[in-house]
Amino acid sequence: MKNYTLFAFLFFSIYNFAQIKGTITDDKGNPLPFVSVFEENTYFGTTSNEQGNYQLNVKEPGKNKIIFQYLGFKTQKLSVASDSKTVILDVKMAEESFTLNEVIIDPKNNPANAIIRSAIASKKENSEKISRYTADFYSKGMFKVKDLPKKILGQKVDLGEDMASNLDSTGTGILYLSETLSKVTFEKPDKLKEKIIASKVSGNNRGYSYNTAALSTYDFYDNTLDFSVKLISPIADNAFSYYKYKLEGTFLDDNNHQINKIKVIPKRDKEPVFEGYIYIVDDSFAIYAIDLDIKGYRMKNEFTEVMSLKQSFSYNVAHKIWAKNAQTLSFNAGFFGTKFSGKFNYVYSNYEFPDTFQKKTFGNEIVAFEANANKKDDAFWNEIRPIPLTIEERSDYIKKDSLLTIRKSRKYTDSIDAKNNKFKIWDILAGYDYKNTFKKYSFNYKGLLNIASLSFNTVQGFNFDSGFSFRKWNEEEGKSTSISTTFNYGFSDERFRVTGEFSHRFNAINYATIWGSGGVKTMQFNNSQPITKLINSISSLFFKDNYMKLYNLEFAQINYGEDIANGVNLTGQIGYEQRKPLFNTTDYSFFKKDDFYSSNNPLAPNDYTTPAFETHHLFKTLITTRINFGNKYISRPDGRYNFKNDKYPTVYLAFEKAFAASEKKYEFERIGASVQYDLALGNKGILGTNFRAGKFFNAENISFIDYRHFNGNQTHIGTTDRYLNVFNLMPYYSNSTNDRYFEMHLEHNDMGFVTNKIPLISLLKSTMNIGFHSLAIPDRKPYSEFTIGLDNLGFGKFKLFRIDYIHSYQGGVQQNGVAFGLKILNVLN
Numbered sequence: 001m002k003n004y005t006l007f008a009f010l011f012f013s014i015y016n017f018a019q020i021k022g023t024i025t026d027d028k029g030n031p032l033p034f035v036s037v038f039e040e041n042t043y044f045g046t047t048s049n050e051q052g053n054y055q056l057n058v059k060e061p062g063k064n065k066i067i068f069q070y071l072g073f074k075t076q077k078l079s080v081a082s083d084s085k086t087v088i089l090d091v092k093m094a095e096e097s098f099t100l101n102e103v104i105i106d107p108k109n110n111p112a113n114a115i116i117r118s119a120i121a122s123k124k125e126n127s128e129k130i131s132r133y134t135a136d137f138y139s140k141g142m143f144k145v146k147d148l149p150k151k152i153l154g155q156k157v158d159l160g161e162d163m164a165s166n167l168d169s170t171g172t173g174i175l176y177l178s179e180t181l182s183k184v185t186f187e188k189p190d191k192l193k194e195k196i197i198a199s200k201v202s203g204n205n206r207g208y209s210y211n212t213a214a215l216s217t218y219d220f221y222d223n224t225l226d227f228s229v230k231l232i233s234p235i236a237d238n239a240f241s242y243y244k245y246k247l248e249g250t251f252l253d254d255n256n257h258q259i260n261k262i263k264v265i266p267k268r269d270k271e272p273v274f275e276g277y278i279y280i281v282d283d284s285f286a287i288y289a290i291d292l293d294i295k296g297y298r299m300k301n302e303f304t305e306v307m308s309l310k311q312s313f314s315y316n317v318a319h320k321i322w323a324k325n326a327q328t329l330s331f332n333a334g335f336f337g338t339k340f341s342g343k344f345n346y347v348y349s350n351y352e353f354p355d356t357f358q359k360k361t362f363g364n365e366i367v368a369f370e371a372n373a374n375k376k377d378d379a380f381w382n383e384i385r386p387i388p389l390t391i392e393e394r395s396d397y398i399k400k401d402s403l404l405t406i407r408k409s410r411k412y413t414d415s416i417d418a419k420n421n422k423f424k425i426w427d428i429l430a431g432y433d434y435k436n437t438f439k440k441y442s443f444n445y446k447g448l449l450n451i452a453s454l455s456f457n458t459v460q461g462f463n464f465d466s467g468f469s470f471r472k473w474n475e476e477e478g479k480s481t482s483i484s485t486t487f488n489y490g491f492s493d494e495r496f497r498v499t500g501e502f503s504h505r506f507n508a509i510n511y512a513t514i515w516g517s518g519g520v521k522t523m524q525f526n527n528s529q530p531i532t533k534l535i536n537s538i539s540s541l542f543f544k545d546n547y548m549k550l551y552n553l554e555f556a557q558i559n560y561g562e563d564i565a566n567g568v569n570l571t572g573q574i575g576y577e578q579r580k581p582l583f584n585t586t587d588y589s590f591f592k593k594d595d596f597y598s599s600n601n602p603l604a605p606n607d608y609t610t611p612a613f614e615t616h617h618l619f620k621t622l623i624t625t626r627i628n629f630g631n632k633y634i635s636r637p638d639g640r641y642n643f644k645n646d647k648y649p650t651v652y653l654a655f656e657k658a659f660a661a662s663e664k665k666y667e668f669e670r671i672g673a674s675v676q677y678d679l680a681l682g683n684k685g686i687l688g689t690n691f692r693a694g695k696f697f698n699a700e701n702i703s704f705i706d707y708r709h710f711n712g713n714q715t716h717i718g719t720t721d722r723y724l725n726v727f728n729l730m731p732y733y734s735n736s737t738n739d740r741y742f743e744m745h746l747e748h749n750d751m752g753f754v755t756n757k758i759p760l761i762s763l764l765k766s767t768m769n770i771g772f773h774s775l776a777i778p779d780r781k782p783y784s785e786f787t788i789g790l791d792n793l794g795f796g797k798f799k800l801f802r803i804d805y806i807h808s809y810q811g812g813v814q815q816n817g818v819a820f821g822l823k824i825l826n827v828l829n
Contacts, residue, residue, distance in 0.1 A: 020066060020080060021055035021388070022090040024048045026073070032093060034345070036069040036312040036326050040077065040254075043135070043351035045314060045325040046386035053388040067254055069312060071279070071289055072096055075254045098249025098261060112245035112262045115280050119235045122285040127221035129321045132187040132357060136350040137194070138386050139211035142393065143176040146339040171338070174396045177202035178209035181384060182367075184348075186213075189222075191362040196369040198376040198384070203400025205408070206475070207374030208636050214366050216327065216346050218309060220278070220287060223682065227299045227307070229751045230683045231272045234264045234292070242266065242273050250282075255315055258282035264292065270756040270765055272298055272683060274309075286322040288313055296333070297765050300751065302797035307331040323351050335797055347386045364566050366643070367634040374637075413437035441472040455533035456541055458597050459522060459550045461492025461586040478508025478639045488521065492586040497521050508639030510563040518556035522582065525549050525602055525612070526709035528725075530732055535715050544592040546584070547714055547732060549602040551612070551705065554578040557620075567631025567642070573622040579705055581611035602733040603704060613703045618661035627651040649677035654694075658706065668699035668706065668738075676724070685750040685767070690724040692743040699738040707736040710743065710775060718802065718821035723747055727773050727785055728819040729808040737777040747771040749791060766790045769804065781811030791821070 024035045031052025038045030039058050048054040056066065058080075066089070068076040073093040080087050148171030181198040194213050201207045223237055224230035232242045246263040253259055260280045266273040276292035290311035296304030308330045313322040327346040334340060389397070406412050413436075421434050431447030446453070446466045453465035469484035485500045499519030506512040524530070531539075531547050539545040557575025564570045584600050598605035601612040630645035644650065652674040661667050672694035679687040694708060712730035720726070724745045750768045755761050771787035789804030802821030808814065 018059075018085055018087065019055055019057055019383075020087045020089050021053070022088050024052045024054060024068060024070075024091045024093060027092055027094055029092075032070055032073070034070075034310065034326065034328050035073075035093070036067075036314065038067055038069075038314050038325055038349075040065040040067050041317050043314070043316065043323060043325070043349055045349050046347050047312075047326045047328075047345065049345075049388050049390050051390050053390075055386065055388050057384075057386070067314070068093060069253070069314070071277075071291055071310075071312070074251075077254045096251050098251055110245065110247075112247035112260075113240075115247065115260050115262060115282075115285070116235060116239065116245050119280050119285040119287075120237060120239065123221045123235055126284065126286045126322070127188070127219070130323055130353070132354060133323075134183065134185045134352045134354070135348045137180075137182045137184045137213045138347040138349075139180045139209075139213075139216065139344060140387055140393075141176070141178055141209070141211045141342070141344040142174060143340065143342045144172075144174050146172045146341075148172070148338050174202070174392070177393060177396050177400075178207075178211055179381070179385065180209045180211040182213065184213045185357070185361060186217075187357060187362065188219075192217075192366050193362055194367045196367065196373050198380065199369065199373045200376065200381060201374075202397050203404055205374075205404055206638065208369065208638065211344065212367050212634075213346075214634075216329070216344065218311070218327070218329075220290060220311075227294060228301055229272045229299050230680070231274060231294065231299060232683055234274060234278050235287075242268075242271055248277075253288070253315070255317065257284075257288075257315065259288050268756060268762070270298065270752065270762045272752060272756075276308075281322065284322070286313070287311070288322065300765075300767065300792055300799075302765075302794075302799055303335050304331055304333045319353060321353065324348055345387055349386070364630070364632050365635055366632045369636050371637070410438045440474060441470070444469045444471075456537040456588075457522075457533075457548050457550060458540065458546050458584040458586055459493060459582045459600055460490025460495065461588065463488055463490040476638055478505065480505045485519075490585075492588075493582075510640075511569075512560075512562035514558070514560045516556075516558035520552070520554045522550040523553045525551065525705055525733065526711070528709070528711055530709075530711040530713070530726070531715065532719060535717055535719065539715050540597070541588075541590045544589045544595045544597060545714070546597040546600075546605075549600055549612070549733070550582050552580040552582050554580075563642075566633070567628035569626045571624045571626075573624075574619070575621075576617070576619050578615075578617040579613065579703065580615045581613055583611075584608065613705060616662045616666055616703060618658045618666050620656065620658050622657075623655045625653045627653075646678060646680065649675050649689075651675055658702070665701035666703055666706075668702045669697040670699070670708075671695055671697075681748075683751070684753045685748055687746065687748045688722055688724050690743075690745040693741065695740040696738050702738055704736070707738045708741050709733060709736045710741075713819065716817060716819055718804070718819045719823070720821075721823055722749075723769075723771060723773075723787070723804070723819075727775065727783065727808075728787070728804065729785060729806050729815050729817045730775075730783060735775055735777060735780065735783055739778045742776045744774045745771070746773070747787075755790070761790075764790065764793060765799075766792045769802070771804075783810040784808065787819075789819075789821075 024032045026032055033048055033050045033052060035048040036045060037047065037054050037056050042064065044058060046054055046056045065077045065079050068091050070093060072095060074096050076091060076093060078089065080089060178201040180196060182194050182196045185193040192214055199207050199209045201209050218225050220233045220235060223233055225233060232239060234243055244265040244267055246265065248261045248263050250258050250260050260282060262278050262280060264274060264276055264278055266275050274292040274294055278290055279288040281288045290309060292309050294307040296302055296306065310328040311324055312326045314325045315322050325348055330343040332341050417435055417437055423432060429447055429449040431450065432445045434443040445468050448466055450464055450466050454462065456462050465486050465488050467484060467486040469482065471480065471482040473480040481504045483502045485498065488497045497520045499517060499521050501517040503513060503515035536548040539547055555575055555577045557573060559571060559573040561569060561571035582600055584597055587597060599608045601607055601610060603612055604610060628644050628650050629648035632643045632645055634641045654672040656670040658667050674690065674692045677689045681687060711726040712732040713726055713728045714731055718728065724747055748770045752767050755766050755768050769787065769789045769791050773785040775783040785806055785808045787804045787806045789802055791802040792799045793801040793803065800823045804819045806817050806819060
């Protein structure tokens, strides 16, 4: 009933508005995009589109004046004489005449500096005036691509049939176009509640847009703004450490406020800073407008060339508040000759500024969709849409929406599938995919020559995988089911191993999922898989190193997990395991053919006959809980989407028990906990932390497999973005324990705070990592590592490398080494 009442109120309100529309141009007839248009002394406003067209809904035309405000042009205030339902009002704007009093500008007496200092001193007061509000919010977002090739690095670019058909023969067109209309309730610093009234996505009848106010709040009264890194506001408390300023002129707005146009100039090119213009109101020193650019390398995003952010604010005489009425965020990016661009327009209107909100106004749900928010027809959008569509946007909607019915039809999907599903003799070796789009299921065969799976280890020699998989899905209900089997063959041990897996997700609300697996496979003693197949293959074949220690596992297990409360996920597992030792079966390598591999026994690398453990079996159960404190989420009709609250840590709890073993000595219990947290230090970077602790019970004689193993690294190659789960100089099984343990990882990434200020180093556009890693177990001296290195290294736009110097210490034994981070291996693996 509540939803119907809200919709009825909105419907009634729309049709009690009159609409003023027209085109805004300069004195030469050129259209002016993104002009702020609003009713005087109200919070009803809009902006013009790229072609200068605008439309504004007003309650009483003829009673109030309409203001047209655009940076660089004189503000116009026009009355609307007609009181008809639709009023056509074309506007021609004249360029602003900036004035600058004759002053002697020198470093000691810069008038811009005085204005900025006053703006910094007044920002708390100005920020407080807009610290809590409700408002109507509209956004329109579009992504475009130009010159998208058919292949990149020999790999086919697959955008999907629907998206690919939107591009012309040169790979150019609109990839994404959507609109959102919502009601926003906000309180600083970060309390938000947003109700989506209407949502529209071009060519998608589900139409749940991601253009929300939650993802578009940029407040320059804050010291930093989050653009993947913390960028310094031009009026931050420490702004003079990062910027120089120049007063380029002043002008008067329609209320005779003097507006100061100030150029913002970075002191150092590689810092996380803006450049452009900020407009400050004299006397109140509030923000009048923002027109700033961000270079991609300044926010550690090399693929982005430049991002532009524009904001305009309107003044209400009754409230004496400068409130943001419009915002535009646009960017240009590119790689491999392909150009991407995007533009997001936002309109805030119908503000209210309450003194307080009721206690239960805000909760963990930050965005919710009204029923049928994605079902509003064109008549609704044409009436309510504050920014008119451009010709290109209107054409995109018409084209994609008309094609949607065809593409969703069984005849069309079957014809496309028939084309893609054609079987060729070569597919027996290379692999084959079959898809039924209409019935929503697919089948995959990996082929007999699955080269990507080829690897080498001393137990199996060269080995590779093949297999089959089947998947069925239902997006509307959030359900999916998958079944797969993997065949692995080792050429040296001449052993064929088979595993099977299945999973079924029941919904996308609490993500209740059941999955299981079974079969025979080789496993590393450390089930965290500390060394990848690719790295181990290179280490063995090129350097005659044998780090991957394996055993044979015959198993069957079943798991169930779901979100049992907001931010709390509970998973249970029970399984049977039969473990058998394995031995080296090959001494092959490309080089060092006279050397010998170490044995497959991690406890005795020079003993080639004694197994690391005796053959045995047991049952195991494992219960794990993940807790994200303060978890936020978006509620959509098709699912719930969680967002970790960065203010709080994530906690993991685990209980493990082995029982019904072949011998009593293999049975044990273990409890474990982990706390992970990223401490944001403003523009000074991020301190990542990971603390782990645990305790075994009744585990004096358990198998070495069940010990707690810690992720060492003897290859000197790092494959992860961050080193919060690894000791980069510690041998793999040198500190394994069946008792209590405590593990600590700290890593601070300065995000350029230090490196941007160091000559020559700043040219690398890198970041600096400083880390400390420590491990404590009984009856052994603690193991510690100190690290310092550079991240975000690479060539051109590809920053895929890092390098760290490491000093380790344990019981008087000290080591020094270097770890080379190859983050590209994340993709290859």
